[in-house]
Amino acid sequence: MIIYEPPHAATEIPVIDLADSYSDDIEKRRKVAWEIHKACVDTGFFYVKNHSIPQEVMDNQLELAARFFDLPMDEKTKLDSVNQDSTRGYEAMAAQTLDEGSPPDLKEGYMSSVEAGPDHRYTKMNVPGTGPNQWPETFPDFRPQYEAYVEKTLDLGRHLARLVALSLDLPEDYFDASLEEPLHYCRILKYPPMPKDAAENQLGAGAHTDWGLLTLLLQDDVGGLEVRNADGAWISAPPIPGAYIVNLGEMLPVITNDRYKATYHRVLNNTTDKVRYSCPTFCDPEYFYKVEVAPTILEHDGHAVHPPMTAGEHLRAQFEKTFGTAA
Ligand SMILES: O=C(O)CCC(=O)C(=O)O
Numbered sequence: 001m002i003i004y005e006p007p008h009a010a011t012e013i014p015v016i017d018l019a020d021s022y023s024d025d026i027e028k029r030r031k032v033a034w035e036i037h038k039a040c041v042d043t044g045f046f047y048v049k050n051h052s053i054p055q056e057v058m059d060n061q062l063e064l065a066a067r068f069f070d071l072p073m074d075e076k077t078k079l080d081s082v083n084q085d086s087t088r089g090y091e092a093m094a095a096q097t098l099d100e101g102s103p104p105d106l107k108e109g110y111m112s113s114v115e116a117g118p119d120h121r122y123t124k125m126n127v128p129g130t131g132p133n134q135w136p137e138t139f140p141d142f143r144p145q146y147e148a149y150v151e152k153t154l155d156l157g158r159h160l161a162r163l164v165a166l167s168l169d170l171p172e173d174y175f176d177a178s179l180e181e182p183l184h185y186c187r188i189l190k191y192p193p194m195p196k197d198a199a200e201n202q203l204g205a206g207a208h209t210d211w212g213l214l215t216l217l218l219q220d221d222v223g224g225l226e227v228r229n230a231d232g233a234w235i236s237a238p239p240i241p242g243a244y245i246v247n248l249g250e251m252l253p254v255i256t257n258d259r260y261k262a263t264y265h266r267v268l269n270n271t272t273d274k275v276r277y278s279c280p281t282f283c284d285p286e287y288f289y290k291v292e293v294a295p296t297i298l299e300h301d302g303h304a305v306h307p308p309m310t311a312g313e314h315l316r317a318q319f320e321k322t323f324g325t326a327a
């Protein structure tokens with residue numbers, strides 16, 4: 001049983017070594033899960049090292065991002081996400097405002113999600129916001145490399161979800177079925193150096209929380225990510241070579257009756273002359289999975305703090321909270 005304790009205000013983000021989490025020895029896996037438990041309660045953010053993704057794969061993905069953003073503008077705008085209603089594709093500079101009421105974010109992006117062609121069950125069931133991805137025709141290597149990268153991060157997401165399950169005294173496979181075909185989103189982002197004439201409170205990415213289950217963030221060596229701790233102070237999440245940053249989305253407070261945090265974060269690219277590239281993968285349960293308080297938590301608390309919703313409804317509600325129902 002997990003008793004509620006108020007979180008400590010973290011001054012730095014913990015680094016969790018995943019090596020033992022791949023062990024056959026359950027006690028070793030539990031120890032790693034306990035580290036994850038503490039990080040989820042205190043910060044909602046942690047680094048993982050000794051994970052399953054080779055350095056070369058990480059480097060190649062950031063290089064792929066740079067090559068994509070170097071495509072001629074008319075090639076990128078052919079893939080503009082505003083051309084269809086599934087939010088997949090190219091996101092022009094300053095097209096998104098993650099912190100409502102702030103000036104637009106100083107970033108350019110591209111996003112892929114579940115490849116839902118005419119035969120996909122989501123298409124047949126008229127799931128909102130679904131559809132095929134938009135891949136650049138003049139860059140044929142892009143799609144296979146991008147898709148292979150997504151698969152690797154989703155595998156890491158599944159592994160981390162097993163540790164999160166253990167960290168909540170749940171069966172290790174608690175999330176497995178929901179993550180067989182995750183409702184994932186994978187983005188590449190390009191942040192130019194912050195311009196001198198940026199508007200007040202105009203950032204690379206405005207302060208926001210993520211919406212789903214787990215986010216796995218790959219960032220280059222430029223830095224600029226900041227995370228808000230339990231005291232409301234912003235602490236920096238500098239690049240650590242070889243490590244991923246993992247953070248919890250808004251589904252985990254629902255599952256844990258608010259024990260685990262979906263933490264605010266933001267990006268400033270304050271270096272004078274370097275572009276920053278990053279690649280977050282949002283690993284979320286499939287559309288119809290019921291996001292609800294976990295049985296171990298319910299047993300202890302006797303009630304659910306948040307109403308249950310399907311993963312799809314939850315993401316839609318988060319989207320509308322951020323962009324309004326008109327979006
Ligand atoms: O680029 C980053 O470091 C963070 C991006 C992010 O927080 C997001 O896309 O949700």
Ligand SMILES: [Fe+2]
Binds near residue numbers: 208209210265
């Ligand atoms: Fe985020």
